[in-house]
Amino acid sequence: MSERLVQYLEREGRALSQRVLQEMYRDPFWSERFGDRGRRHADEDSDYHLKYLARALANGEPHVLVRYAVWLREVLATRGMCTRHLDENFRLLALAITEQPWPAREQAVALLTVAREALLYEGGEARRLQEATDPLAREVAAAFRERQPHGWKRDARGRGALEDDAANYLSYVADALAIGSPDTLLEHTRWLAVHVREHSATPRDMAVFLATVQGVLGTLPQAAAFVETAQSALGVAA
Amino acid sequence: MDQNAGAHALGHLFGRYLEAQLAGDRREAVRLVLEDGIREGHSVRTLQAGVVQAAQREIGRLWQQNRISIAQEHMATAISHVVMSRLFEEARPEPRLGRKVVVACVAGEYHEFPARLVADFLDLGGFEVRYLGANVPLEDLVAMLHEEGADLLALSVTMSFNAPALREAVIRLRAEFPALPLLVGGHALDWEPGLAESCAVETCAPEAGSVIETACRLTGRSNAP
Numbered sequence: 001m002s003e004r005l006v007q008y009l010e011r012e013g014r015a016l017s018q019r020v021l022q023e024m025y026r027d028p029f030w031s032e033r034f035g036d037r038g039r040r041h042a043d044e045d046s047d048y049h050l051k052y053l054a055r056a057l058a059n060g061e062p063h064v065l066v067r068y069a070v071w072l073r074e075v076l077a078t079r080g081m082c083t084r085h086l087d088e089n090f091r092l093l094a095l096a097i098t099e100q101p102w103p104a105r106e107q108a109v110a111l112l113t114v115a116r117e118a119l120l121y122e123g124g125e126a127r128r129l130q131e132a133t134d135p136l137a138r139e140v141a142a143a144f145r146e147r148q149p150h151g152w153k154r155d156a157r158g159r160g161a162l163e164d165d166a167a168n169y170l171s172y173v174a175d176a177l178a179i180g181s182p183d184t185l186l187e188h189t190r191w192l193a194v195h196v197r198e199h200s201a202t203p204r205d206m207a208v209f210l211a212t213v214q215g216v217l218g219t220l221p222q223a224a225a226f227v228e229t230a231q232s233a234l235g236v237a238a
Numbered sequence: 239m240d241q242n243a244g245a246h247a248l249g250h251l252f253g254r255y256l257e258a259q260l261a262g263d264r265r266e267a268v269r270l271v272l273e274d275g276i277r278e279g280h281s282v283r284t285l286q287a288g289v290v291q292a293a294q295r296e297i298g299r300l301w302q303q304n305r306i307s308i309a310q311e312h313m314a315t316a317i318s319h320v321v322m323s324r325l326f327e328e329a330r331p332e333p334r335l336g337r338k339v340v341v342a343c344v345a346g347e348y349h350e351f352p353a354r355l356v357a358d359f360l361d362l363g364g365f366e367v368r369y370l371g372a373n374v375p376l377e378d379l380v381a382m383l384h385e386e387g388a389d390l391l392a393l394s395v396t397m398s399f400n401a402p403a404l405r406e407a408v409i410r411l412r413a414e415f416p417a418l419p420l421l422v423g424g425h426a427l428d429w430e431p432g433l434a435e436s437c438a439v440e441t442c443a444p445e446a447g448s449v450i451e452t453a454c455r456l457t458g459r460s461n462a463p
Binding site for chain 1: 302303304305398399401402428429430431432433436
């Protein structure tokens with residue numbers, strides 16, 4: 001059964017993964033954040049996702065896809081793309097495969113689920129932060145709105161943008177912890193500061209955002225320290 | 239030189255070699271290995287493995303961590319090819335074993351360095367080697383084996399997505415040359431531990447001693463030189 005699924009992946013997978021990317025890129029965030037170069041790499045990476053998925057299917061076990069996912073996590077995280085983005089790419093690819101009439105497609109979906117689980121760091125604060133990202137992001141959004149009820153206007157992206165931005169930011173923090181360097185977090189912080197200003201948010205919004213993020217990281221001192229470094233680099237204080 | 243001092247000296251040489259690679263300084267890289275390395279009493283085999291091979295692994299790790307670019311990675315690898323050539327000239331090969339080995343990367347595989355290293359290990363270990371390099375089309379590989387004959391074929395596969403090319407090659411080669419032993423190596427085997435077994439081919443550790451010992455066994459030479 002998996003042989004036929006591999007054939008479908010080889011024949012139709014590329015068109016499918018390109019549709020996934022096109023769907024993702026309808027959100028202007030992606031092109032604004034990563035530009036044309038990012039899109040080209042995303043295209044290439046999508047092809048590799050499929051190749052390694054096909055290998056895992058052929059083997060009947062996920063080892064090779066897991067190794068690829070963990071390897072790619074570091075490649076991307078050190079180049080300024082947080083792990084949550086890779087996870088989102090795997091999730092949407094699995095969702096798109098679910099919607100195909102392919103035989104045994106659930107095998108591919110199960111393998112991508114294992115690959116997503118492999119994106120969790122092995123331990124330490126990075127892992128704890130990854131596991132707590134969604135509730136913490138909601139906490140950030142709620143606390144931010146209390147202080148800035150009309151802040152963080154992001155016309156193109158709607159009401160979920162603040163939670164989404166917070167979740168992405170926390171993913172950058174987790175990656176920085178795992179890499180052991182705040183560099184990519186600082187780069188993302190600088191980008192976000194410029195980006196939110198272009199989308200009608202004020203400098204005060206950014207300061208409140210960072211303070212709020214730092215505020216929810218009370219039980220994760222190293223993570224909080226990294227955010228403080230980012231605040232200092234940006235020269236903001238709430 | 240005692241073992242600890244030797245390991246320390248080798249580590250130091252490795253660090254300086256890596257610096258020369260990243261600086262793009264071919265002459266310094268060659269000088270370090272061929273002059274300093276030999277003068278310090280390291281064997282060619284030790285320099286191949288402990289400096290050049292180790293540096294290539296480190297180069298790969300540095301790229302993964304975005305500490306060097308693809309351009310720097312390629313520059314460093316090109317330097318290692320030059321150094322490997324010089325080491326090959328410098329080495330005194332073992333007496334000939336009267337066994338021929340063809341070494342090639344499977345079709346689609348462009349990572350040539352590991353295969354080259356194995357070719358050099360085998361040649362210096364006493365084998366007659368035909369080294370075909372990267373991305374060898376299966377048809378041409380088969381044709382060469384018919385023309386040349388061989389006692390062993392060593393195939394290299396680095397990227398896991400080239401595993402189907404390996405499998406295809408093994409099926410075809412088994413049909414064409416049922417008695418020819420196949421030795422397979424490369425990074426893809428690390429990511430797919432069951433690959434060699436599922437293809438029913440031999441594999442071995444990527445070290446000179448292990449490569450030569452396995453090749454001797456597979457070609458009926460019981461005693462490695």
